[in-house]
Amino acid sequence: MIACLGRIVHDNDAESKLDDDVSTISKSLELQGSIESGDVLSCSASKDFGGLYSIKPLFLIKPSGAEDISRVVKFAARTSNLTVAARGNGHSINGQAMSDGGLVIDMRSTEESHFEFLTINDSPHIDVSGGALWEDVLTQCVSRFGLAPRSWTDYLSLTVGGTLSNAGVSGQAFRYGPQTSNVTELEVVTGKGEITVCSETLNSELFFGVLGGLGQFGIITRARVKLQPAPDMVRWIRVVYSEFDEFTRDAEFLVTQEEGESFDYVEGFVFPNRDDVFDGWPSVPLDPVHEFSPGHIPQTAGSVLYCLELAFHYRNSDHPSTVDTVVSRILGRLGFVEGLKSQVDVSYTEFLQRVKRAEEEARANGCWDRPHPWLNLFVSKSDIVKFDRTVFKTMLKDGVGGPMLIYPLLRSRWDNRSSVALPDGEIFYIVALLRFVPKGQSVEKSVAQNQEIVKWCTQEGLDFKLYLPHYQSIQDWKRHFGNQWSRFVDRKACFDPMAILAPGQNIFRRDP
Ligand code: FAD
Numbered sequence: 001m002i003a004c005l006g007r008i009v010h011d012n013d014a015e016s017k018l019d020d021d022v023s024t025i026s027k028s029l030e031l032q033g034s035i036e037s038g039d040v041l042s043c044s045a046s047k048d049f050g051g052l053y054s055i056k057p058l059f060l061i062k063p064s065g066a067e068d069i070s071r072v073v074k075f076a077a078r079t080s081n082l083t084v085a086a087r088g089n090g091h092s093i094n095g096q097a098m099s100d101g102g103l104v105i106d107m108r109s110t111e112e113s114h115f116e117f118l119t120i121n122d123s124p125h126i127d128v129s130g131g132a133l134w135e136d137v138l139t140q141c142v143s144r145f146g147l148a149p150r151s152w153t154d155y156l157s158l159t160v161g162g163t164l165s166n167a168g169v170s171g172q173a174f175r176y177g178p179q180t181s182n183v184t185e186l187e188v189v190t191g192k193g194e195i196t197v198c199s200e201t202l203n204s205e206l207f208f209g210v211l212g213g214l215g216q217f218g219i220i221t222r223a224r225v226k227l228q229p230a231p232d233m234v235r236w237i238r239v240v241y242s243e244f245d246e247f248t249r250d251a252e253f254l255v256t257q258e259e260g261e262s263f264d265y266v267e268g269f270v271f272p273n274r275d276d277v278f279d280g281w282p283s284v285p286l287d288p289v290h291e292f293s294p295g296h297i298p299q300t301a302g303s304v305l306y307c308l309e310l311a312f313h314y315r316n317s318d319h320p321s322t323v324d325t326v327v328s329r330i331l332g333r334l335g336f337v338e339g340l341k342s343q344v345d346v347s348y349t350e351f352l353q354r355v356k357r358a359e360e361e362a363r364a365n366g367c368w369d370r371p372h373p374w375l376n377l378f379v380s381k382s383d384i385v386k387f388d389r390t391v392f393k394t395m396l397k398d399g400v401g402g403p404m405l406i407y408p409l410l411r412s413r414w415d416n417r418s419s420v421a422l423p424d425g426e427i428f429y430i431v432a433l434l435r436f437v438p439k440g441q442s443v444e445k446s447v448a449q450n451q452e453i454v455k456w457c458t459q460e461g462l463d464f465k466l467y468l469p470h471y472q473s474i475q476d477w478k479r480h481f482g483n484q485w486s487r488f489v490d491r492k493a494c495f496d497p498m499a500i501l502a503p504g505q506n507i508f509r510r511d512p
Pocket residue numbers: 048049085086087088089090091092093096097098107130131152153154155158159160161162163165166167168169170214215218219220221468502504505
């Protein structure tokens with residue numbers, strides 16, 4: 001069988017034999033799931049949301065669960081050169097879920113492998129598949145149990161395993177930490193093909209390695225996620241600032257308050273100070289009926305404005321005046337521009353699915369399927385004023401054709417045993433440049449501007465890290481991980497010594 005595959009690998013144009021070989025391999029691996037080859041590969045596994053890379057694998061495997069995945073990894077280990085990439089929902093930007101001529105595992109085919117509710121030490125948890133979408137976890141948890149995970153991403157058509165391999169960050173992370181801080185147990189298929197259950201106390205090196213581990217140490221097939229009672233409703237609020245120091249002062253104030261003294265969700269974004277329905281101040285109000293009056297924008301405002309986006313959870317049984325009182329009390333402590341406030345009340349699930357509506361619009365106007373040269377950074381509080389002055393106020397004063405997020409996070413909510421690399425200091429900001437490149441405009445220009453920003457941050461010695469990192473050279477990876485690099489290498493040697501997993505991250509290379 002290995003010989004058979006070796007022949008395919010070295011004779012890629014033997015298309016006519018491919019179907020026979022697929023069926024031979026499938027049978028000898030005794031997969032419950034299926035293997036696909038041919039044209040189907042060019043439309044799914046060879047692409048991602050970024051749209052910047054197209055890399056064709058040899059086969060796309062649709063496993064039925066961990067056993068199938070283990071067989072595939074062990075099989076790859078017996079060949080001289082095959083690598084294995086787990087593909088969540090392919091929402092990476094830079095080909096991270098791809099494998100050049102290797103095996104791509106479509107994790108979505110395992111989405112229904114697990115869905116079990118558990119109570120551990122009186123706390124509710126849910127076991128879900130690594131291939132499940134967060135939007136399905138939300139729907140099931142709320143409708144069946146009235147419960148929900150505590151920490152989210154803004155967009156929920158991402159897989160559990162995909163976000164846990166990075167971090168998973170949204171406006172709840174200041175309180176509960178990223179999604180990686182909200183799982184208590186994982187089932188993982190390592191690079192040796194072993195199916196291993198791990199947690200803080202059981203195989204802990206694998207557990208923390210895999211969390212934020214960029215898929216390098218194992219494929220997450222099951223995650224145990226902490227739950228809490230789901231609220232019924234959310235008051236969703238946006239308030240605008242003209243001055244960056246006032247914006248950051250209030251954002252940092254909110255993320256450092258005790259629960260009950262702050263909102264349940266705190267995010268922020270920067271937008272060009274212009275009359276543009278797409279990305280200027282007319283795009284900010286949540287309720288289109290109540291537009292902002294430009295007269296409220298101070299004369300002293302610069303090229304960009306800042307918006308804090310906030311949410312307050314409540315139950316249908318809460319009296320409206322109680323909600324008003326609490327929200328007014330917290331808002332009363334903030335210094336946003338008077339008159340530049342907008343709010344709506346929406347259901348909890350509607351709030352969490354808010355980016356889905358943006359997706360539907362982007363799909364309708366064709367820009368969802370165009371390239372997305374996104375750049376995500378974590379920038380230390382100590383350097384954020386400098387970053388704002390040069391990057392937002394100058395380089396990006398005309399926007400990026402999409403949202404430019406910026407909001408503070410607390411390092412103490414992250415577990416430093418996980419593999420994620422963070423800046424120093426307790427408070428750091430996530431900066432997300434979510435670029436949409438309009439038809440006819442150059443992707444290269446956007447990519448070049450991203451590179452210019454990263455280069456400037458490096459040259460100026462800013463304390464920053466890339467989130468969802470992507471590098472071409474091992475030197476850059478070493479710099480990224482800093483003093484965590486040797487731990488990362490040791491974990492690789494232990495759990496994926498042949499460098500079979502997640503080749504698209506471009507960190508380790510399987511020797512031929
Ligand atoms: P993929 O892109 O398929 O895979 C990502 C990496 O993880 C690959 O290296 C892959 O091999 C590996 N991998 C996939 N599944 C597994 C698994 N089960 N076990 C081990 N490794 C695996 N991120 C945030 O933190 N917050 C956000 O609010 C947010 N919003 C986003 C909105 C959009 C529209 C998009 C496109 C992305 C967003 N992201 C956000 C980034 C997102 O978290 C990452 O791109 C994530 O990797 C996507 O998940 P995926 O399931 O598509 O993974």
